[in-house]
Amino acid sequence: MTESVLDYMTRLGQAARQASRVLAQASTAQKNRALQAAATALDAARSELTAANELDLAAGRAGGLEPALLDRLALTPARIDGMIEGLRQVANLADPVGAIRDMSYRPSGIQVGKMRVPLGVIGIIYESRPNVTIDAASLCLKSGNATILRGGSEAIHSNRAIAACIQQGLAEAGLPAACVQVVETTDRAAVGALISMPEFVDVIVPRGGKGLIERISKDARVPVIKHLDGICHVYVDAQADLAKASDIAFNAKTYRYGICGAMETLLVDQAVAAAFLPAMAERFRAKGVELRGCARTCALIEAVPATAEDWDTEYLAAILSIRVVDGLEQAIEHINQHGSHHTDAIVTEHQGHARRFIAEVDSASVMLNTPTCFADGFEYGLGAEIGISTDKLHARGPVGLEGLTCEKYVVIGDGQLRGQNG
Amino acid sequence: MTESVLDYMTRLGQAARQASRVLAQASTAQKNRALQAAATALDAARSELTAANELDLAAGRAGGLEPALLDRLALTPARIDGMIEGLRQVANLADPVGAIRDMSYRPSGIQVGKMRVPLGVIGIIYESRPNVTIDAASLCLKSGNATILRGGSEAIHSNRAIAACIQQGLAEAGLPAACVQVVETTDRAAVGALISMPEFVDVIVPRGGKGLIERISKDARVPVIKHLDGICHVYVDAQADLAKASDIAFNAKTYRYGICGAMETLLVDQAVAAAFLPAMAERFRAKGVELRGCARTCALIEAVPATAEDWDTEYLAAILSIRVVDGLEQAIEHINQHGSHHTDAIVTEHQGHARRFIAEVDSASVMLNTPTCFADGFEYGLGAEIGISTDKLHARGPVGLEGLTCEKYVVIGDGQLRGQNG
Structure with missing residues (x-):
């Protein structure tokens, strides 16, 4: 790994960690405003998106990319419609953050319950499907998580153009730019760095083929939500x-x-x-x-x-x-x-x-x-899914907004002391 | 790693996986019977337990074990009482397995809910505190998980004697002996093998100092429920x-x-x-x-x-x-x-x-x-705890029976087809 890529990724990680503290406290209305404004920005940027995507497609064709991969890479008008619609749908989903459940009195007099909170910073590693950039960013944003997105290098121009629209949305909602960061380098060392920073990244969600996911799981020092085969x-x-x-x-x-x-x-x-x-x-x-x-x-x-x-x-x-x-x-x-x-x-x-x-x-x-x-997050009523987990720990099956959060204990007393209340 | 230790651990792993399928389906009454019978067996085996523990203590003294560690190693009558009481308490806890929640109709007509199920096989790695053998075995058994216990080598005789009582309990309840297995070798390679068998072990719970837990987390190929510092x-x-x-x-x-x-x-x-x-x-x-x-x-x-x-x-x-x-x-x-x-x-x-x-x-x-x-599982109403997780994924805070389970989706239809119900 070259020093500069590591430095660059560390900078992204630090910024994401800081932004995650702000985003975790953002109101539902503020997060929805960012999502809606990003949708509007995408709609207004159709020609820029198409032009950026053309650069990727031309490079892909010149590089001999397979037709199936070129197809995935293409940002057709219908796919742009899909991204806009997706942002609006996620804005309409219920916000899981902050819900407190099962608050009850214990014999000592303290009250104990659980509060749903964001995981913190989520790293998404995916192949050259630019629409995943919006999918992943919107679900992470709504669930209050900062995200670092590392898409396939063949989609770099498209991803930058999409990221610019997300940035507009964040700015309009008054949220830090580092809530959603797209890795700007196509250097592969960036992936190695992203999966090795537990101090800045709380979980990695790889989206793509089994090979990609196995490779990442093997090397990661950060927990990975895996989506392996469906036999x-x-x-x-x-x-x-x-x-x-x-x-x-x-x-x-x-x-x-x-x-x-x-x-x-x-x-x-x-x-x-x-x-x-x-x-x-x-x-x-x-x-x-x-x-x-x-x-x-x-x-x-x-x-x-x-x-x-x-x-x-x-x-x-x-x-x-x-x-x-x-x-x-x-x-x-x-x-x-x-x-x-x-x-x-x-x-x-x-x-x-x-x-x-x-x-x-x-x-x-x-x-x-x-x-x-x-077997699908929409059919199950999750509203959207970031993947289908084949792990047993944390999230199992289709993973929606709830799978991108965890619960912390909330304990409320009024001066009760331990060892003194029977 | 010598070939024979690896073979031995693989045999334990395979047996645990098989036993876990039976244990996952055992009724609450059957699991409670095993716990109560193990308690009775412990009570009847006080002199054997003390004799086995004396062997460990003598070896520890001869080997120059520190007084604090000798103290932890000792199976005093009060600690034996504690183990018996612990088994009976766990038998009295509510069984989390099988509960179905949030079953609701979706627009397609299918019903979707979640069922709580055991994780499968849990590996416990701990230091030379024989009472942890009972703690861990009882919580895993009640939550329907087969377990492989690897205690500190200084406690090997005590652990074997305790394991014999657990085996009596399992036999009386008609459950497979491999529901609870104590690693019989003191070879350190056994730990390396245990944390590297994702095909047989679903999660590792290390119990002990920060050093032990960090070492295991670093090397494990199986998910680890970590309990690091409490600052x-x-x-x-x-x-x-x-x-x-x-x-x-x-x-x-x-x-x-x-x-x-x-x-x-x-x-x-x-x-x-x-x-x-x-x-x-x-x-x-x-x-x-x-x-x-x-x-x-x-x-x-x-x-x-x-x-x-x-x-x-x-x-x-x-x-x-x-x-x-x-x-x-x-x-x-x-x-x-x-x-x-x-x-x-x-x-x-x-x-x-x-x-x-x-x-x-x-x-x-x-x-x-x-x-x-x-901050304690008993005070929070979990009944007992296997540790306090400082992870964000899966279990966070005190981990009781629920933390040793996961949820699978249950989907019930009556012939509904996808793509054909509007």
């Missing part, structure tokens, strides 16, 4: 309504192949496999989904024989592995062993089976008669 | 009731010098310093507390001039640093800069000052008119 299952129980099961499984796989809540493996109780699988397979095949099956599956339908690897694979594509299981027990065992503890569903009308599946499947979201593709 | 402050505001302030400050310092909630620095508003400090100093001096003061303090009372280092020091002893501050603002600034974000108190009758202090002090516990020594 999601739908289990069709012996007591399932098979018509419902077909719709749920089809929706879980085909709503969108590329989302982490997409079903990757279908488990079917052997008692209903012969009745269920042929028509189900037909439906998937008509949609162009490649099927890979266990031996019992391949005896019932046409499918590529699945290898051991298939059960541990997140395809994120029009491929589905299918396994016929002996029953509920084996389904739960399969999910806990091969799944990624993200989102898993049972289809059944049997109350006892549903109860066991919900209790015993060790995943961030456990679903009954619902397709796994519902 | 706690009491701020006497200009609007304080000075009689109340004197009692609170005295209690905060002298209730026990060695606890993490003990006050280490007293901050006094300059407006009341002359009226408050002389009598306060007299009271501390009569108790044998050494006073170290800033320049303004030393102008009012007799005190050793404080150095910059004093403001950042956790004495855990009969020493107190005192600083006269300009007012509320400077007090908050001092605490956020020099404190350890553990527990800090204001003494005031001024509502606005209290409100600001509570909102702006960034500590796990923020107190009003209450001595900092109240």
Whole structure:
């Protein structure tokens, strides 16, 4: 790491820490004013945003960036609309900061409760999708956290242009500029510095592929909210309504192949496999989904024989592995062993089976008669999400504003002393 | 690390993971039965416990262990009583596992709520205090977590004898023996292995001095619930009731010098310093507390001039640093800069000052008119505590049963599909 990048990041860190103290005390109205003003600024800066984005796109094309990455990089008018709309939506969300709960008297006479407060400073590391800059900045701002944003270097001009609009919003609301800082250098050492400053950064949220997240988690000295794979299952129980099961499984796989809540493996109780699988397979095949099956599956339908690897694979594509299981027990065992503890569903009308599946499947979201593709902060009512955590500590599942806060104890007395009140 | 220790720890890890699946589903009655039976077994094994402890004490004396450490190591009859009582208390605590909250309908028709579940497998690393074995095992068991206990090697015979009683309890309740495992080797490589198995261990709770905890946090590949220093402050505001302030400050310092909630620095508003400090100093001096003061303090009372280092020091002893501050603002600034974000108190009758202090002090516990020594899981109503977290993520402040659990989303539908319900 060169000295100058480290110095630069330390300066950002110190400024963020200072700004976080101000932002933590900002009123809801003030934070909303900043969000609304940033939205207005974005709307007024459409041509500047497009021009800046053109610089990134041209450099990307010249550098031979893949079409899929160029597509993500593009700030189309619709995406600018989306960013503006996103800012306004976040402004409309309830502010979690300051809520006090469970305040109660203890035998000693003191009152003890918990107050929700911002985490402090959040570092976001993401790939070259400029709209993430607004997503992340708005959620952190609303939850009272200062943020340091480190986007992919291919989007640097776009991110600077977006940052200028956010700065306008902060200024209009009278909030410090350092509430939202975009890392201006494309030097990779900046990431190393950002994840190694626990004195200035309270948590890192990486947004991007599994490789990025694993790399960051390995090296970070700051806690990381991780979002790893979604190897999601739908289990069709012996007591399932098979018509419902077909719709749920089809929706879980085909709503969108590329989302982490997409079903990757279908488990079917052997008692209903012969009745269920042929028509189900037909439906998937008509949609162009490649099927890979266990031996019992391949005896019932046409499918590529699945290898051991298939059960541990997140395809994120029009491929589905299918396994016929002996029953509920084996389904739960399969999910806990091969799944990624993200989102898993049972289809059944049997109350006892549903109860066991919900209790015993060790995943961030456990679903009954619902397709796994519902795993999403908006669908869950969080208003927005910064990611879906596959960690167990702190935040598990879709992470919204609450996941960007923590609780401190508030203790109120009137001179009670310890060891003197019985 | 020798191959055999790694193999041994892997075997423990695998067994713990398997046992955790069973324990997570155990009923409250079954877990309580195990706790009560372990208490009965301890009571029946007093002579074996004392004999095993004698082996440790003899080895400790022969090895030149310090008197303070020998004292911690000793299993006196009173400590055995304490362990038995502790088990029975934990059996009487409410079981947090399985509670479902905030289940509500979403616009799509699905119901979304959260269910409290065990973390899975918890590794506890502690020094040579055999009673911690019971503390930790009982809290983990009640919260449905399998646990691997690695106590100080000086206590190995005592820990084995205690573990035998826990095993009796588990057996009587029909729970797997691997729900609670005591590491049988004193090889230090066992700790390295334990903190590097995220596939088998979900969280590490180190219990001991700051050095131990920092070392473990640095090397761990598993999340750690940390309990670092308690540099706690009491701020006497200009609007304080000075009689109340004197009692609170005295209690905060002298209730026990060695606890993490003990006050280490007293901050006094300059407006009341002359009226408050002389009598306060007299009271501390009569108790044998050494006073170290800033320049303004030393102008009012007799005190050793404080150095910059004093403001950042956790004495855990009969020493107190005192600083006269300009007012509320400077007090908050001092605490956020020099404190350890553990527990800090204001003494005031001024509502606005209290409100600001509570909102702006960034500590796990923020107190009003209450001595900092109240920072304790029992006093807060948690029933028991496994430590006091100075982290912001997951658990902050005293950690009881709830801190050893997490929440998963439960989603219930009846065939609703995504993208098709408006």
